[in-house]
Amino acid sequence: MNDDVVPDASRYEELRLIRAFLRLTDPGKRQKVLECAERLAQEAPPAAATPALVATDASEPVRDVARPTE
Known part of the structure; x- marks a missing residue:
């Protein structure tokens, strides 16, 4: 299996957003994008049965947490 393939x-949208954010070098612009x-x-509305990235604050590492299914 090729791990580089986006399923x-x-x-794909998530990766585009991350890549665009990482290209920003101005801390002010990065903060504006983050706040937005x-x-x-x-x-x-909450996403149905998809994993969510959760962190309690900016100093904590982001971890993958599965949302409960109904």
Whole structure:
């Protein structure tokens, strides 16, 4: 299995977002993007049965946590 292959469109979008963010060198712009993404995520309905990345604050490493299924 090739680990470099993105299995679906949502993963492709995630990678695009991460790559774009990593290209930002201005700390102010990075902070604006982060705040915007967090604001949009709060407004979004919960995703159904997909893993979520969770961190309690910016100093903690992000870890993958599966959401409960219904």
